Amino acid sequence: MKVLITGGAGYVGTTLIPQLLGKGHEVSVYDNLLFGGDYILPFFRNPDFRFIKGDVRDLNELKKAAKDADVVVHLAAIVGYPACRKEPELARSVNVDGTKNLIKATSNNQLLIYASTGSNYGSVEDICTEETPLNPLSLYGQTKTMAEKMLLEERNTIGYRFATAFGVSPRIRLDLLINDFTYKAITQGYLVIYEKHFMRTFIHVHDMGRAFIFGIENRDKMVKNIYNVGSEKMNYSKEQICEFIKDKTNVFVHYADIGEDADKRNYVVSYKKINQLGYDTTITVKQGIDELAKALTAIEFKTPYTNV
Ligand SMILES: NC(=O)c1ccc[n+]([C@@H]2O[C@H](COP(=O)([O-])OP(=O)(O)OC[C@H]3O[C@@H](n4cnc5c(N)ncnc54)[C@H](O)[C@@H]3O)[C@@H](O)[C@H]2O)c1
Structure with missing residues (x-):
């Protein structure tokens, strides 16, 4: 199948591309390369890979890119509350107007x-x-x-409400809770954690990629529906995550009374709807922390945002 990924050069996209190519799909990525293009270099050798540098706010270019696609995976966005808060107009135009364009282009x-x-x-x-x-x-x-509602109303869409991602990807993001905590545990040796009892829910970035393939393969029964995507086994408090990180690093953890999450994320999510169709995650939080600890010890990264 011909699959177009908007925003495919990011954290999720660069994990998804090889999964789709491995299944024999022709993959086109449409991305304005906000974080550069290095992460997609390994894919150019594959004749089934195509890259179009473009912005989802450019309707004409998006129309050309989407014309032949059987499936469009829509990832392009300004992602996370810190990035959106920093550039609110950009966030509205990319996340909402960009999605309106995608509706017009498909x-x-x-x-x-x-x-x-x-x-x-x-x-x-x-x-x-x-x-x-x-x-x-x-x-x-x-x-x-807003974007989810428009797409479900206007197009044959599968909407995935993902848990918070974690894990290593070619374009690693260090603002995600587990990635951020593990990064700080390794680089500064201590963590100051507020709202330690707040419950969060997690999914490895590789399992996000598997979910898109699952959607393509089960499109007839899944289309025009919303799914929470994750696993019943992957709801944890921040304190539990810190205890896992303690097992893998020498971190000292201080639980603080002051500080709050602007997104007030404190929830337990049911994944029964997608689990009943046969999708479940495969990589545990402990495995992800192990992989992150190894990668972040070996390679030095700089991170502009934190999103805990
Ligand atoms: N990672 C998570 O925890 C998570 C969880 C739930 C949902 N999501 C969603 O998954 C999608 C991908 O997230 P990610 O973690 O890969 O983020 P990311 O920031 O790594 O990737 C976003 C990509 O979109 C591209 N992009 C930004 N503005 C663009 C524009 N105007 N035109 C074209 N491309 C543009 C960027 O260059 C980047 O490659 C996002 O829509 C995000 O909301 C992510």
């Missing part, structure tokens, strides 16, 4: 799969199911919620 003969987020739920006391009302608290969650 038709209902194509399958769209949208990377939405659990941040759409906001702060919820009950277990979040796909029916839980959305109450996004940050600009990031608000723009993702």
Whole structure:
């Protein structure tokens, strides 16, 4: 199948590309290379890989890129609340107007799969199911919620509300909670953690890639629906994550009374709907921390944001 990935040069996309190529799909990436293009260099050798440098806000170029695609995986976005807070206009235009363009650039003969987020739920006391009302608290969650709604109304879309990703990818992100904590444990040797009982839910970036392939392979029963994507086994408090990190590093952890998450993410999510169709995650948080600790000890990185 011909698969177009908008924003395919990022953290998720660079993990997804080889998974799709490995399944025999023809993969086109449409990305404005906000973080550079080094991460996609290994794929150019593959005749089934194509790259188009472009912006999702450029309707004409997006139309050309999407014309022949059987499937469009829509990842392009300004991602995370710190990045959106820093450049709110950019976040609105890319996340919302860029998605409006994608609707104009595609038709209902194509399958769209949208990377939405659990941040759409906001702060919820009950277990979040796909029916839980959305109450996004940050600009990031608000723009993702708007884009998800438009796509589900207008196009043959599978909407995936992902847990928080973790793990190593060619374009590693260090602002994600587990990645950030492990990075700090290794580079500064201590962690100051607020809201230690807050519950979060996690998915390895490789399992995010598997979810897109699962959607393509099960499109008939999944289309026009929203799914929480993760695993019942992967809901943890921040304190539990820190204890796992302690097992792999020499970190000292201080649990503080001051500090708060702007997205107020404190929720337990049910993944029954997608698990019942046969999708589950394969990589545990402990495995991910092990992989991160090895990579971040060996290679030095700089990180502009933290998103805990
Ligand atoms: N990583 C997570 O925890 C997580 C969880 C839930 C959902 N998501 C969603 O998955 C998607 C991918 O996230 P990621 O972690 O790979 O982020 P990322 O920031 O690494 O990747 C985003 C990509 O989009 C590209 N991009 C940005 N603006 C663009 C524009 N105007 N036109 C074209 N391309 C543009 C960037 O260059 C980048 O390659 C996002 O939509 C995000 O909201 C991520």
